[in-house]
Amino acid sequence: MIPPSLPDAEKVDALRELIPATRAGIYLNAGTCGPIPAESQRAMDEQTARELVVGRAAPDLWPEALARAEEARASVAAVMVADPADIALTHSTTDGLNAVIASLPWRPGDRVLTTNHEHPGGLGPLLALRERLGVEVERVDVGDGGDPDRVVGAFASALQRPARAIVASHVLWTTGAVLPVGRLGELGRESGAITVIDGAQSAGAIPVALDELGVDAYAMPGQKWLLGPEGMGALWVRRQFAEATVPALAGYGSYAAFEFEAPRLHPGARRFEVAGFHRPSVVGFARSLGWLTMYVGVPWMQERAVRLARGTADRLAAIPGVTVVTPLPVQGTLVSFRIRGWTAAQALAEVAPRAMAVLRDLPAIDALRLSIGFWTTEAELDRVAAVVEHVARHTPETLPPRRIAVLGSDGRPID
Numbered sequence: 001m002i003p004p005s006l007p008d009a010e011k012v013d014a015l016r017e018l019i020p021a022t023r024a025g026i027y028l029n030a031g032t033c034g035p036i037p038a039e040s041q042r043a044m045d046e047q048t049a050r051e052l053v054v055g056r057a058a059p060d061l062w063p064e065a066l067a068r069a070e071e072a073r074a075s076v077a078a079v080m081v082a083d084p085a086d087i088a089l090t091h092s093t094t095d096g097l098n099a100v101i102a103s104l105p106w107r108p109g110d111r112v113l114t115t116n117h118e119h120p121g122g123l124g125p126l127l128a129l130r131e132r133l134g135v136e137v138e139r140v141d142v143g144d145g146g147d148p149d150r151v152v153g154a155f156a157s158a159l160q161r162p163a164r165a166i167v168a169s170h171v172l173w174t175t176g177a178v179l180p181v182g183r184l185g186e187l188g189r190e191s192g193a194i195t196v197i198d199g200a201q202s203a204g205a206i207p208v209a210l211d212e213l214g215v216d217a218y219a220m221p222g223q224k225w226l227l228g229p230e231g232m233g234a235l236w237v238r239r240q241f242a243e244a245t246v247p248a249l250a251g252y253g254s255y256a257a258f259e260f261e262a263p264r265l266h267p268g269a270r271r272f273e274v275a276g277f278h279r280p281s282v283v284g285f286a287r288s289l290g291w292l293t294m295y296v297g298v299p300w301m302q303e304r305a306v307r308l309a310r311g312t313a314d315r316l317a318a319i320p321g322v323t324v325v326t327p328l329p330v331q332g333t334l335v336s337f338r339i340r341g342w343t344a345a346q347a348l349a350e351v352a353p354r355a356m357a358v359l360r361d362l363p364a365i366d367a368l369r370l371s372i373g374f375w376t377t378e379a380e381l382d383r384v385a386a387v388v389e390h391v392a393r394h395t396p397e398t399l400p401p402r403r404i405a406v407l408g409s410d411g412r413p414i415d
């Protein structure tokens with residue numbers, strides 16, 4: 001047990017011991033997939049081992065599977081400040097966005113507003129609507145997303161023509177800007193548009209109270225900032241909206257009772273669940289959420305990660321030749337930047353191995369992106385900044401090649 005009074009540096013060391021992937025390199029890509037706590041992996045392994053021995057088919061195992069799913073919903077609700085009845089389990093952010101977007105009563109010629117920075121996970125469902133039904137998809141230009149008034153103004157002006165929905169990310173996966181989604185929800189309510197939020201880069205990363213946010217639906221991944229397994233996610237749906245909506249996709253997961261003449265959908269968000277889940281992943285997802293809530297501390301982890309991200313952005317911005325793309329001061333846990341004279345792909349190929357770091361490039365905006373978590377240390381960020389500084393002093397043509405050390409049997413480099 002980690003005593004809550006432990007100073008930060010000791011607490012981080014102790015937590016990193018429990019997240020083995022932090023030892024495999026500098027882990028700066030939770031924006032794609034977070035590192036899994038050993039405890040969650042153990043819980044998944046135990047469930048898998050049990051299934052191998054006792055099977056998965058005995059009817060008396062079903063109530064337990066349902067209880068585990070309920071535990072996962074409640075654990076999401078605890079981190080995201082929501083009522084568990086408003087949470088559905090999904091397989092991913094994209095899955096949750098599709099479930100809601102496809103369930104709106106679209107008609108050919110309807111209009112949907114989104115931003116010019118959406119991930120294919122949020123854009124995909126809209127482009128499919130455009131192809132299938134002729135829905136008009138309009139990308140509202142929010143700049144880099146860093147000016148909340150500009151974002152709200154741009155949507156307000158686009159809403160002068162009616163739209164059925166607003167689909168926007170809470171944190172842009174490109175620039176890392178935090179959008180004023182509560183204010184977009186307000187615009188949506190005033191104009192009769194449903195507001196659907198992509199929470200892929202916000203859920204677990206920054207404080208979010210879904211109960212109070214004022215949007216209609218919010219889709220989240222398990223595998224990123226909530227440190228869960230892949231294949232799990234969650235969807236929050238405002239109660240009244242959920243209960244007024246018949247899901248486009250439905251199955252035994254959606255219904256409380258299958259009376260043929262008068263079927264009853266689950267109340268609340270659960271009607272957006274369709275079928276079953278990989279039980280070890282449900283268990284692992286719940287365990288990661290529980291671990292973050294009970295062991296790490298959600299406010300602590302979010303405050304630390306945003307503070308480190310801010311410091312890193314300021315540090316990178318001070319390096320000659322480096323441009324930080326993330327609007328300052330950084331509000332989330334993503335920091336995107338460019339190095340003059342380098343494409344992002346070229347810079348990634350040098351920075352990642354030289355710093356022994358896992359990060360990514362963003363071809364869409366030609367930038368590198370760091371995802372900074374509570375497990376990240378100041379020393380790791382110093383190392384990355386030093387490597388960026390070194391690379392930025394050169395061009396791809398002048399950068400001295402990396403020396404690859406070959407170690408002899410005595411552990412010393414052989415020239």
Ligand SMILES: Cc1ncc(COP(=O)(O)O)c(C=O)c1O
Binds near residue numbers: 122172200220221
């Ligand atoms: C903003 C955003 N939306 C959606 C996704 C896709 O998430 P998922 O794999 O959970 O569907 C990502 C990242 O992969 C993302 O950054």
